[in-house]
Amino acid sequence: MAGIYIHIPFCKQACHYCDFHFSTNTERKAEMVEAIILELSIQKNYLEGKINTIYFGGGTPSLLSAEELSKLLDTIFKNFSVSENAEITLEANPDDLNAKKLQMLKSSGINRLSIGIQSFHEPHLKFLNRAHTASEASSCVQQAQDAGFDNISIDLIYAIPSEDHMIWEKDLEQAVSLHPQHISSYCLTIEDKTVFGNWLKKGRLKEIGENYSAEQFEMLLQTLQTYGYQQYEISNFCLPDYHSRHNSNYWCRDQYLGVGPGAHSYDGHHRQYNISNNSLYLKSMEKKQIPFEKEVLSPQDQINEYIMTGLRTQWGCDLQKIAQEYHYDLWKENKIYLEGLLRDQKVILQDQHLILTNKGKLLADRIASDLFIVT
Known part of the structure; x- marks a missing residue:
């Protein structure tokens, strides 16, 4: 299988733990979409065979308008051979989702949502500097289900500093009560070039203990297993037949094309890394040149x-x-x-x-x- 990843490098605000490439300045969003469309056209021969998965990641792809999403999908279908039953995923933040937006996403061809909830506990959301509220975290999943989405993944973060495991236990209870088809759960890690990394250096934040995170990981395994979720990858769980086909491409080392600033590509023998700088990416694409580094894998x-x-x-x-x-x-x-x-x-x-x-x-x-x- 082959897949296409589109990196949308914009966010409303910076989460304190995130070290992905993005900008909170969305003034050049429309220009970025046109540049990504151009890159898709230039790279139309990068992959062989059918495209089975399309994944909008970021950043926050749910910031895109209906018109921008349609332009990107139309370009992909024009330049690549896409399978009829292709999995088309959009990462979304709860605060971007409402009934109108969800209907727009559904009509655009998106058939899978990956919603970045992270926690259902209000103080933890504020600690992480998430833009949504605990109420929005729950309601957005229900609204997506009402809009007809039957392949929904939610993201959760564990090992957020707390006195005990009670909040994490309640997060898990709330997650499974919503009946998403897929749950991705990651341990909070403190990366150097993040707000949390800076806090750690200044002594405002302590290292997360291995025993604490291990205990919460074990709670995660036990709870999701009880509710019928299969752990098909260390951080990813699904109900039967609902594994992420796109991410499985990565883990099974199938070919994929990544477009947009900061995106990676793999053709089986080489890896390409697009420059992680919005301005330099746009400047290069004005010359119809994709700014990337290439690595030959031994x-x-x-x-x-x-x-x-x-x-x-x-x-x-x-x-x-x-x-x-x-x-x-x-x-x-x-x-x-x-x-x-x-x-x-x-x-x-x-x-x-x-x-x-x-x-x-x-x-x-x-x-x-x-x-x-x-x-």
């Missing part, structure tokens, strides 16, 4: 990427695939280490697939890095 890079992404999924790392495609015996090269993980019940070996257990998922990044080829 066999070692491809193996390491497969290990990193494969271990995060329910399908795990296919040892035979690594052997056949990359001529590398992952088990043989790490036999003692992997046998130790098996004994400690951090991984299982099933049909030549190395799969993390719940215990191992708490250490996913560490296990992956331990298995990387290092020269």
Whole structure:
């Protein structure tokens, strides 16, 4: 499968934890849409075969008007061969969604919403500097369902500093009561170039304890499993047959094209990184030149990427695939280490697939890095 990602680099305000590329100045939004349309046209031969997924991310793509969304989708359908049942996702903030906007999104061809709720607790939303209220967090999902959306994902953040786990427990209860088809949940991380990163340096914020975040992760697993959600990737859960096809492309290392400032692309052998600067991107696109850097992936890079992404999924790392495609015996090269993980019940070996257990998922990044080829 192949996918297209459109990065919309604008937000109403900056969340204190976010280190994605965006600008709160939306004066050049219309100009940016035209530049992205041009980039799509220039890149029409980047991907092979059918386009199965289209994903509007950001930033905040729900800031786009109906006309802007239609222009972008029309350009994609004009320049690429898109599957009839393509998954078309739009990331949205609760404060951007109302009955009129939802009907517009539905009529435009959007068939999946990814709503950035993060928390249903008002003080936590203010702490994160989210633009929506707790009331909007709940009502927007119900309104989307009333508008006919039957493939809805919501985002939640855990390990937000609190005296105990009561708020997180209530967030989970509220989330499952809304019956979304998909839930993505991420641990709050403190990145350097964010407000929280600055607070940490100044002593206004403390590091989040590993035990605290691990306990909330375990609560997440237990609650969602109880309500029938499958954990198909460490941070992603779905009801049967509702996994994110677009994000699964990334984890399965299928081809995808990323357009817009800060977007990434992958053709199976190379990665491209568009410049993360709105002004420079627009200036370059005026000359019909896409401003990107290109990285050629060595066999070692491809193996390491497969290990990193494969271990995060329910399908795990296919040892035979690594052997056949990359001529590398992952088990043989790490036999003692992997046998130790098996004994400690951090991984299982099933049909030549190395799969993390719940215990191992708490250490996913560490296990992956331990298995990387290092020269």
